[in-house]
Amino acid sequence: MxxxxxxxxxxxxxxxxxxxxxxxxxxxxxxxxxxxxxxxxxxxxxxxxxxxxxxxxxxxxxxxxxxxxxxxxxxxxxxxxxxxxxxxxxxxxxxxxxxxxxxxxxxxxxxxxxxxxxxxxxxxxxxxxxxxxxxxxxxxxxxxxxxxxxxxxxxxxxxxxxxxxxxxxxxxxxxxxxxxxxxxxxxxxxxxxxxxxxxxxxxxxxxxxDNNSYNRLQLLGKALQNMVLLSESKTSYIYLSEKDLQQFDYQKGDTEGFVNYGLTITGIDFTAFFIERKEDAGIKISFRSQGNFDVNLFARRFFNGGGHINAAGGNSDLSLEETINRFKEIVKNYKSEFYV
Ligand SMILES: [Mn+2]
The missing domain is CATH 3.90.1640.10 (inorganic pyrophosphatase (n-terminal core))
Incomplete structure:
Protein backbone atom coordinates (compact mmCIF):
# COMPACT_ATOMS: atom_id res chain seq x y z
CA MET A 1 0.00 0.00 0.00
CA ASP A 210 8.41 -3.43 -35.48
CA ASN A 211 8.77 0.01 -36.85
CA ASN A 212 12.38 0.05 -38.04
CA SER A 213 13.76 2.16 -40.84
CA TYR A 214 16.37 0.58 -43.11
CA ASN A 215 18.91 3.08 -41.80
CA ARG A 216 18.21 2.17 -38.19
CA LEU A 217 18.91 -1.50 -38.84
CA GLN A 218 22.10 -0.59 -40.71
CA LEU A 219 23.10 1.55 -37.72
CA LEU A 220 22.41 -1.39 -35.40
CA GLY A 221 24.60 -3.53 -37.63
CA LYS A 222 27.37 -0.95 -37.30
CA ALA A 223 26.99 -0.83 -33.51
CA LEU A 224 27.18 -4.62 -33.28
CA GLN A 225 30.26 -4.64 -35.51
CA ASN A 226 31.77 -2.18 -33.07
CA MET A 227 31.16 -4.46 -30.07
CA VAL A 228 34.18 -5.25 -27.92
CA LEU A 229 34.35 -8.06 -25.35
CA LEU A 230 36.31 -7.74 -22.14
CA SER A 231 35.75 -11.39 -21.28
CA GLU A 232 37.89 -11.49 -18.17
CA SER A 233 35.77 -8.72 -16.66
CA LYS A 234 32.50 -10.27 -17.93
CA THR A 235 31.98 -6.95 -19.69
CA SER A 236 31.14 -5.86 -23.22
CA TYR A 237 30.70 -2.48 -24.84
CA ILE A 238 29.58 -0.99 -28.11
CA TYR A 239 30.03 2.49 -29.51
CA LEU A 240 28.87 4.73 -32.31
CA SER A 241 30.87 7.72 -33.48
CA GLU A 242 29.35 10.89 -34.87
CA LYS A 243 30.54 9.68 -38.27
CA ASP A 244 28.68 6.37 -37.88
CA LEU A 245 25.51 8.27 -36.96
CA GLN A 246 25.83 10.53 -39.98
CA GLN A 247 26.51 7.61 -42.33
CA PHE A 248 23.13 6.10 -41.50
CA ASP A 249 21.19 9.36 -41.21
CA TYR A 250 20.63 9.07 -37.46
CA GLN A 251 17.20 10.15 -36.23
CA LYS A 252 16.38 10.71 -32.57
CA GLY A 253 15.42 7.40 -30.96
CA ASP A 254 17.24 5.25 -33.51
CA THR A 255 19.64 3.82 -30.93
CA GLU A 256 16.89 2.91 -28.45
CA GLY A 257 17.50 -0.62 -27.15
CA PHE A 258 20.92 -1.08 -28.79
CA VAL A 259 22.63 -1.22 -25.40
CA ASN A 260 20.79 -4.43 -24.46
CA TYR A 261 22.54 -6.54 -27.11
CA GLY A 262 25.81 -6.46 -25.20
CA LEU A 263 24.16 -8.23 -22.26
CA THR A 264 22.76 -11.10 -24.33
CA ILE A 265 26.21 -12.67 -24.71
CA THR A 266 26.70 -15.70 -22.44
CA GLY A 267 28.85 -14.90 -19.43
CA ILE A 268 28.52 -11.10 -19.69
CA ASP A 269 26.96 -9.28 -16.72
CA PHE A 270 27.84 -5.67 -17.59
CA THR A 271 27.67 -3.70 -20.80
CA ALA A 272 28.05 -0.10 -21.90
CA PHE A 273 27.06 1.84 -25.01
CA PHE A 274 28.95 5.00 -25.95
CA ILE A 275 27.47 7.52 -28.38
CA GLU A 276 29.39 10.49 -29.69
CA ARG A 277 26.91 13.35 -30.04
CA LYS A 278 28.56 16.67 -30.88
CA GLU A 279 25.17 18.32 -30.50
CA ASP A 280 24.97 17.19 -26.85
CA ALA A 281 28.61 18.19 -26.24
CA GLY A 282 30.35 14.99 -25.31
CA ILE A 283 29.80 11.28 -25.03
CA LYS A 284 26.47 9.90 -23.89
CA ILE A 285 26.75 6.54 -22.15
CA SER A 286 24.17 3.87 -21.28
CA PHE A 287 24.95 1.08 -18.83
CA ARG A 288 23.13 -2.22 -18.36
CA SER A 289 23.81 -5.14 -16.04
CA GLN A 290 22.41 -8.46 -14.95
CA GLY A 291 22.15 -9.68 -11.37
CA ASN A 292 23.75 -7.73 -8.54
CA PHE A 293 26.25 -5.58 -10.45
CA ASP A 294 25.09 -2.05 -9.61
CA VAL A 295 25.40 0.23 -12.64
CA ASN A 296 23.70 3.09 -10.79
CA LEU A 297 26.60 3.31 -8.33
CA PHE A 298 29.12 2.76 -11.13
CA ALA A 299 27.64 5.57 -13.26
CA ARG A 300 27.41 7.92 -10.28
CA ARG A 301 30.99 7.40 -9.25
CA PHE A 302 32.70 7.60 -12.62
CA PHE A 303 30.42 9.11 -15.27
CA ASN A 304 28.25 11.88 -13.69
CA GLY A 305 25.17 9.75 -14.03
CA GLY A 306 22.90 7.31 -12.29
CA GLY A 307 19.70 5.36 -12.64
CA HIS A 308 18.78 1.90 -11.42
CA ILE A 309 20.80 -1.09 -10.27
CA ASN A 310 20.55 -2.75 -13.71
CA ALA A 311 20.10 0.29 -15.98
CA ALA A 312 21.78 3.67 -15.77
CA GLY A 313 23.15 6.49 -17.87
CA GLY A 314 26.06 8.87 -17.74
CA ASN A 315 28.24 11.14 -19.82
CA SER A 316 31.80 12.16 -20.44
CA ASP A 317 33.53 15.32 -21.65
CA LEU A 318 36.49 13.40 -23.04
CA SER A 319 36.75 12.25 -26.65
CA LEU A 320 35.15 8.95 -27.62
CA GLU A 321 38.49 7.16 -27.64
CA GLU A 322 39.61 8.66 -24.32
CA THR A 323 36.25 7.85 -22.73
CA ILE A 324 36.46 4.22 -23.80
CA ASN A 325 40.06 3.92 -22.61
CA ARG A 326 39.06 5.37 -19.26
CA PHE A 327 36.12 2.97 -19.08
CA LYS A 328 38.39 -0.03 -19.74
CA GLU A 329 40.81 1.13 -17.03
CA ILE A 330 37.98 1.57 -14.52
CA VAL A 331 36.43 -1.81 -15.34
CA LYS A 332 39.78 -3.49 -14.88
CA ASN A 333 40.53 -1.83 -11.55
CA TYR A 334 37.18 -1.22 -9.87
CA LYS A 335 34.50 -3.47 -11.32
CA SER A 336 34.62 -5.88 -8.39
CA GLU A 337 33.60 -3.06 -6.00
CA PHE A 338 30.12 -2.67 -7.49
CA TYR A 339 28.57 -6.03 -6.72
CA VAL A 340 25.92 -5.29 -4.12
MN1 LIG B 1 11.06 4.65 -16.19
Missing amino acids: MNEKKIDELKSILASPKKIVLVPHRNPDGDAMGAALGLYSVLVQLQHEVHVISPNEIPHFLNWMPEIGKVSIFENNEKEALQILNQADYIFALDFNILARTGEKMEKALENTAAFKIMIDHHQMPGDFAKLIFSDTAFGSTCELLYTILMQAGFLKYINKDAATCLYTGIVTDSGSFRFPKTNSSTHNAVADLIEKGIDNPQIHNALF
Whole structure:
Protein backbone atom coordinates (compact mmCIF):
# COMPACT_ATOMS: atom_id res chain seq x y z
CA MET A 1 0.00 0.00 0.00
CA MET A 2 1.23 3.42 -0.92
CA ASN A 3 1.33 5.89 1.95
CA GLU A 4 -2.36 6.67 2.50
CA LYS A 5 -1.71 10.23 3.61
CA LYS A 6 -0.01 10.96 0.33
CA ILE A 7 -2.86 9.42 -1.65
CA ASP A 8 -5.32 11.55 0.36
CA GLU A 9 -3.25 14.67 -0.27
CA LEU A 10 -3.23 13.95 -4.00
CA LYS A 11 -6.97 13.35 -4.00
CA SER A 12 -7.69 16.62 -2.26
CA ILE A 13 -5.44 18.47 -4.72
CA LEU A 14 -7.32 16.94 -7.64
CA ALA A 15 -10.77 17.48 -6.10
CA SER A 16 -11.26 20.87 -7.78
CA PRO A 17 -10.11 22.17 -11.19
CA LYS A 18 -6.44 23.20 -11.27
CA LYS A 19 -3.86 24.38 -13.78
CA ILE A 20 -1.55 21.41 -14.10
CA VAL A 21 1.64 20.84 -16.09
CA LEU A 22 3.00 17.34 -16.69
CA VAL A 23 6.73 17.04 -17.37
CA PRO A 24 8.62 13.96 -18.58
CA HIS A 25 12.41 13.86 -18.47
CA ARG A 26 14.67 15.09 -21.27
CA ASN A 27 15.02 12.62 -24.15
CA PRO A 28 11.74 11.08 -23.02
CA ASP A 29 11.27 7.33 -23.36
CA GLY A 30 8.12 5.21 -23.48
CA ASP A 31 7.74 5.27 -19.71
CA ALA A 32 8.12 9.05 -19.32
CA MET A 33 5.74 9.82 -22.21
CA GLY A 34 3.39 7.02 -21.15
CA ALA A 35 3.10 8.51 -17.67
CA ALA A 36 2.71 12.08 -18.94
CA LEU A 37 0.10 11.31 -21.62
CA GLY A 38 -1.66 8.67 -19.51
CA LEU A 39 -2.05 11.11 -16.64
CA TYR A 40 -3.07 13.80 -19.13
CA SER A 41 -6.08 11.76 -20.28
CA VAL A 42 -7.09 11.06 -16.68
CA LEU A 43 -6.76 14.66 -15.46
CA VAL A 44 -8.66 16.11 -18.41
CA GLN A 45 -11.65 13.98 -17.42
CA LEU A 46 -11.33 15.38 -13.90
CA GLN A 47 -11.86 18.87 -15.42
CA HIS A 48 -8.33 20.15 -14.91
CA GLU A 49 -6.55 22.45 -17.34
CA VAL A 50 -3.63 20.25 -18.32
CA HIS A 51 -0.49 20.83 -20.39
CA VAL A 52 2.31 18.42 -21.18
CA ILE A 53 5.72 20.03 -21.68
CA SER A 54 8.58 17.85 -22.84
CA PRO A 55 12.06 19.35 -22.31
CA ASN A 56 13.06 18.39 -25.87
CA GLU A 57 11.87 16.59 -29.00
CA ILE A 58 10.04 13.27 -28.57
CA PRO A 59 11.66 10.30 -30.34
CA HIS A 60 9.78 9.30 -33.48
CA PHE A 61 9.07 5.74 -32.30
CA LEU A 62 6.54 7.30 -29.91
CA ASN A 63 4.87 9.63 -32.41
CA TRP A 64 1.73 7.45 -32.59
CA MET A 65 0.85 7.84 -28.90
CA PRO A 66 -2.64 9.18 -28.03
CA GLU A 67 -2.66 12.98 -27.55
CA ILE A 68 1.00 13.29 -28.54
CA GLY A 69 0.00 16.29 -30.67
CA LYS A 70 -0.89 18.22 -27.51
CA VAL A 71 2.68 18.13 -26.16
CA SER A 72 4.67 21.38 -26.15
CA ILE A 73 8.43 21.16 -26.58
CA PHE A 74 10.28 23.47 -24.16
CA GLU A 75 13.34 23.79 -26.40
CA ASN A 76 11.28 24.72 -29.46
CA ASN A 77 9.16 27.40 -27.85
CA GLU A 78 10.66 28.52 -24.58
CA LYS A 79 8.56 31.63 -24.28
CA GLU A 80 5.25 29.83 -24.49
CA ALA A 81 6.48 27.01 -22.22
CA LEU A 82 7.64 29.50 -19.59
CA GLN A 83 4.25 31.19 -19.66
CA ILE A 84 2.48 27.88 -19.09
CA LEU A 85 4.90 26.87 -16.33
CA ASN A 86 4.56 30.19 -14.52
CA GLN A 87 0.78 30.01 -14.54
CA ALA A 88 0.67 26.43 -13.25
CA ASP A 89 -0.69 25.57 -9.81
CA TYR A 90 0.79 22.08 -9.89
CA ILE A 91 3.65 20.49 -11.79
CA PHE A 92 4.11 16.73 -11.99
CA ALA A 93 7.64 15.38 -12.51
CA LEU A 94 7.19 12.04 -14.23
CA ASP A 95 9.87 9.36 -14.47
CA PHE A 96 12.65 11.55 -13.08
CA ASN A 97 13.66 12.61 -9.58
CA ILE A 98 16.08 15.50 -9.96
CA LEU A 99 15.27 18.64 -11.94
CA ALA A 100 18.58 18.44 -13.80
CA ARG A 101 17.02 15.61 -15.84
CA THR A 102 15.05 18.28 -17.74
CA GLY A 103 18.15 20.08 -19.01
CA GLU A 104 19.80 23.27 -17.83
CA LYS A 105 17.26 25.85 -18.99
CA MET A 106 14.14 23.98 -18.07
CA GLU A 107 15.68 23.09 -14.69
CA LYS A 108 16.03 26.82 -13.95
CA ALA A 109 12.51 27.50 -15.14
CA LEU A 110 11.12 24.76 -12.90
CA GLU A 111 13.15 25.98 -9.93
CA ASN A 112 11.76 29.47 -10.43
CA THR A 113 8.09 28.54 -10.58
CA ALA A 114 5.93 28.91 -7.49
CA ALA A 115 3.94 25.82 -8.48
CA PHE A 116 3.51 22.94 -6.04
CA LYS A 117 5.56 20.03 -7.40
CA ILE A 118 4.60 16.39 -7.32
CA MET A 119 7.08 13.63 -8.18
CA ILE A 120 6.06 10.23 -9.47
CA ASP A 121 9.17 8.18 -10.17
CA HIS A 122 10.93 4.85 -9.70
CA HIS A 123 14.63 5.81 -9.82
CA GLN A 124 17.05 5.62 -6.93
CA MET A 125 18.01 8.57 -4.71
CA PRO A 126 15.19 11.07 -5.26
CA GLY A 127 15.92 14.78 -4.87
CA ASP A 128 13.84 17.02 -2.62
CA PHE A 129 12.39 19.56 -5.06
CA ALA A 130 8.84 18.17 -4.81
CA LYS A 131 6.40 18.72 -1.95
CA LEU A 132 4.56 15.48 -2.63
CA ILE A 133 6.75 12.54 -3.53
CA PHE A 134 5.75 9.13 -4.84
CA SER A 135 9.11 7.45 -5.29
CA ASP A 136 9.47 3.69 -5.22
CA THR A 137 12.31 1.71 -6.78
CA ALA A 138 10.36 -1.54 -6.35
CA PHE A 139 8.39 -0.59 -9.44
CA GLY A 140 9.73 -1.54 -12.85
CA SER A 141 8.16 1.53 -14.44
CA THR A 142 6.73 4.90 -13.51
CA CYS A 143 3.61 3.89 -15.44
CA GLU A 144 3.00 0.90 -13.17
CA LEU A 145 3.56 3.12 -10.12
CA LEU A 146 1.15 5.69 -11.58
CA TYR A 147 -1.41 2.95 -12.23
CA THR A 148 -1.12 1.85 -8.58
CA ILE A 149 -1.54 5.42 -7.35
CA LEU A 150 -4.62 5.92 -9.53
CA MET A 151 -6.03 2.62 -8.26
CA GLN A 152 -5.56 3.57 -4.63
CA ALA A 153 -7.01 7.01 -5.24
CA GLY A 154 -10.12 5.38 -6.70
CA PHE A 155 -9.44 6.80 -10.16
CA LEU A 156 -9.31 3.57 -12.19
CA LYS A 157 -12.58 4.54 -13.83
CA TYR A 158 -10.81 7.50 -15.45
CA ILE A 159 -8.30 5.27 -17.19
CA ASN A 160 -9.93 5.29 -20.62
CA LYS A 161 -8.57 3.53 -23.69
CA ASP A 162 -6.12 6.37 -24.44
CA ALA A 163 -4.78 6.49 -20.89
CA ALA A 164 -4.54 2.69 -20.82
CA THR A 165 -2.62 2.67 -24.11
CA CYS A 166 -0.12 5.14 -22.65
CA LEU A 167 0.34 3.32 -19.34
CA TYR A 168 0.76 0.01 -21.18
CA THR A 169 3.44 1.61 -23.36
CA GLY A 170 5.44 2.65 -20.31
CA ILE A 171 5.13 -0.73 -18.63
CA VAL A 172 6.06 -2.74 -21.72
CA THR A 173 9.06 -0.57 -22.64
CA ASP A 174 10.54 -0.26 -19.14
CA SER A 175 10.07 -3.96 -18.39
CA GLY A 176 11.77 -5.07 -21.62
CA SER A 177 8.46 -6.59 -22.71
CA PHE A 178 7.77 -8.07 -19.26
CA ARG A 179 11.11 -9.79 -18.78
CA PHE A 180 13.16 -7.55 -16.47
CA PRO A 181 13.41 -8.69 -12.83
CA LYS A 182 10.93 -6.20 -11.35
CA THR A 183 8.13 -7.65 -13.47
CA ASN A 184 5.81 -9.41 -11.02
CA SER A 185 2.20 -10.49 -10.61
CA SER A 186 1.12 -6.91 -9.84
CA THR A 187 2.63 -5.84 -13.15
CA HIS A 188 0.63 -8.46 -14.99
CA ASN A 189 -2.53 -7.63 -13.02
CA ALA A 190 -2.15 -3.98 -14.01
CA VAL A 191 -1.60 -4.97 -17.63
CA ALA A 192 -4.62 -7.29 -17.56
CA ASP A 193 -6.76 -4.38 -16.37
CA LEU A 194 -5.32 -2.09 -19.07
CA ILE A 195 -6.18 -4.70 -21.72
CA GLU A 196 -9.71 -4.84 -20.27
CA LYS A 197 -9.94 -1.13 -21.06
CA GLY A 198 -9.89 -2.05 -24.74
CA ILE A 199 -6.33 -1.29 -25.79
CA ASP A 200 -4.90 -2.93 -28.89
CA ASN A 201 -1.82 -4.46 -27.28
CA PRO A 202 -0.47 -6.29 -30.36
CA GLN A 203 -0.70 -3.03 -32.29
CA ILE A 204 1.17 -1.18 -29.51
CA HIS A 205 4.00 -3.75 -29.69
CA ASN A 206 4.02 -3.39 -33.43
CA ALA A 207 4.23 0.40 -33.25
CA LEU A 208 7.00 0.25 -30.64
CA PHE A 209 9.17 -2.62 -31.84
CA ASP A 210 8.41 -3.43 -35.48
CA ASN A 211 8.77 0.01 -36.85
CA ASN A 212 12.38 0.05 -38.04
CA SER A 213 13.76 2.16 -40.84
CA TYR A 214 16.37 0.58 -43.11
CA ASN A 215 18.91 3.08 -41.80
CA ARG A 216 18.21 2.17 -38.19
CA LEU A 217 18.91 -1.50 -38.84
CA GLN A 218 22.10 -0.59 -40.71
CA LEU A 219 23.10 1.55 -37.72
CA LEU A 220 22.41 -1.39 -35.40
CA GLY A 221 24.60 -3.53 -37.63
CA LYS A 222 27.37 -0.95 -37.30
CA ALA A 223 26.99 -0.83 -33.51
CA LEU A 224 27.18 -4.62 -33.28
CA GLN A 225 30.26 -4.64 -35.51
CA ASN A 226 31.77 -2.18 -33.07
CA MET A 227 31.16 -4.46 -30.07
CA VAL A 228 34.18 -5.25 -27.92
CA LEU A 229 34.35 -8.06 -25.35
CA LEU A 230 36.31 -7.74 -22.14
CA SER A 231 35.75 -11.39 -21.28
CA GLU A 232 37.89 -11.49 -18.17
CA SER A 233 35.77 -8.72 -16.66
CA LYS A 234 32.50 -10.27 -17.93
CA THR A 235 31.98 -6.95 -19.69
CA SER A 236 31.14 -5.86 -23.22
CA TYR A 237 30.70 -2.48 -24.84
CA ILE A 238 29.58 -0.99 -28.11
CA TYR A 239 30.03 2.49 -29.51
CA LEU A 240 28.87 4.73 -32.31
CA SER A 241 30.87 7.72 -33.48
CA GLU A 242 29.35 10.89 -34.87
CA LYS A 243 30.54 9.68 -38.27
CA ASP A 244 28.68 6.37 -37.88
CA LEU A 245 25.51 8.27 -36.96
CA GLN A 246 25.83 10.53 -39.98
CA GLN A 247 26.51 7.61 -42.33
CA PHE A 248 23.13 6.10 -41.50
CA ASP A 249 21.19 9.36 -41.21
CA TYR A 250 20.63 9.07 -37.46
CA GLN A 251 17.20 10.15 -36.23
CA LYS A 252 16.38 10.71 -32.57
CA GLY A 253 15.42 7.40 -30.96
CA ASP A 254 17.24 5.25 -33.51
CA THR A 255 19.64 3.82 -30.93
CA GLU A 256 16.89 2.91 -28.45
CA GLY A 257 17.50 -0.62 -27.15
CA PHE A 258 20.92 -1.08 -28.79
CA VAL A 259 22.63 -1.22 -25.40
CA ASN A 260 20.79 -4.43 -24.46
CA TYR A 261 22.54 -6.54 -27.11
CA GLY A 262 25.81 -6.46 -25.20
CA LEU A 263 24.16 -8.23 -22.26
CA THR A 264 22.76 -11.10 -24.33
CA ILE A 265 26.21 -12.67 -24.71
CA THR A 266 26.70 -15.70 -22.44
CA GLY A 267 28.85 -14.90 -19.43
CA ILE A 268 28.52 -11.10 -19.69
CA ASP A 269 26.96 -9.28 -16.72
CA PHE A 270 27.84 -5.67 -17.59
CA THR A 271 27.67 -3.70 -20.80
CA ALA A 272 28.05 -0.10 -21.90
CA PHE A 273 27.06 1.84 -25.01
CA PHE A 274 28.95 5.00 -25.95
CA ILE A 275 27.47 7.52 -28.38
CA GLU A 276 29.39 10.49 -29.69
CA ARG A 277 26.91 13.35 -30.04
CA LYS A 278 28.56 16.67 -30.88
CA GLU A 279 25.17 18.32 -30.50
CA ASP A 280 24.97 17.19 -26.85
CA ALA A 281 28.61 18.19 -26.24
CA GLY A 282 30.35 14.99 -25.31
CA ILE A 283 29.80 11.28 -25.03
CA LYS A 284 26.47 9.90 -23.89
CA ILE A 285 26.75 6.54 -22.15
CA SER A 286 24.17 3.87 -21.28
CA PHE A 287 24.95 1.08 -18.83
CA ARG A 288 23.13 -2.22 -18.36
CA SER A 289 23.81 -5.14 -16.04
CA GLN A 290 22.41 -8.46 -14.95
CA GLY A 291 22.15 -9.68 -11.37
CA ASN A 292 23.75 -7.73 -8.54
CA PHE A 293 26.25 -5.58 -10.45
CA ASP A 294 25.09 -2.05 -9.61
CA VAL A 295 25.40 0.23 -12.64
CA ASN A 296 23.70 3.09 -10.79
CA LEU A 297 26.60 3.31 -8.33
CA PHE A 298 29.12 2.76 -11.13
CA ALA A 299 27.64 5.57 -13.26
CA ARG A 300 27.41 7.92 -10.28
CA ARG A 301 30.99 7.40 -9.25
CA PHE A 302 32.70 7.60 -12.62
CA PHE A 303 30.42 9.11 -15.27
CA ASN A 304 28.25 11.88 -13.69
CA GLY A 305 25.17 9.75 -14.03
CA GLY A 306 22.90 7.31 -12.29
CA GLY A 307 19.70 5.36 -12.64
CA HIS A 308 18.78 1.90 -11.42
CA ILE A 309 20.80 -1.09 -10.27
CA ASN A 310 20.55 -2.75 -13.71
CA ALA A 311 20.10 0.29 -15.98
CA ALA A 312 21.78 3.67 -15.77
CA GLY A 313 23.15 6.49 -17.87
CA GLY A 314 26.06 8.87 -17.74
CA ASN A 315 28.24 11.14 -19.82
CA SER A 316 31.80 12.16 -20.44
CA ASP A 317 33.53 15.32 -21.65
CA LEU A 318 36.49 13.40 -23.04
CA SER A 319 36.75 12.25 -26.65
CA LEU A 320 35.15 8.95 -27.62
CA GLU A 321 38.49 7.16 -27.64
CA GLU A 322 39.61 8.66 -24.32
CA THR A 323 36.25 7.85 -22.73
CA ILE A 324 36.46 4.22 -23.80
CA ASN A 325 40.06 3.92 -22.61
CA ARG A 326 39.06 5.37 -19.26
CA PHE A 327 36.12 2.97 -19.08
CA LYS A 328 38.39 -0.03 -19.74
CA GLU A 329 40.81 1.13 -17.03
CA ILE A 330 37.98 1.57 -14.52
CA VAL A 331 36.43 -1.81 -15.34
CA LYS A 332 39.78 -3.49 -14.88
CA ASN A 333 40.53 -1.83 -11.55
CA TYR A 334 37.18 -1.22 -9.87
CA LYS A 335 34.50 -3.47 -11.32
CA SER A 336 34.62 -5.88 -8.39
CA GLU A 337 33.60 -3.06 -6.00
CA PHE A 338 30.12 -2.67 -7.49
CA TYR A 339 28.57 -6.03 -6.72
CA VAL A 340 25.92 -5.29 -4.12
MN1 LIG B 1 11.06 4.65 -16.19
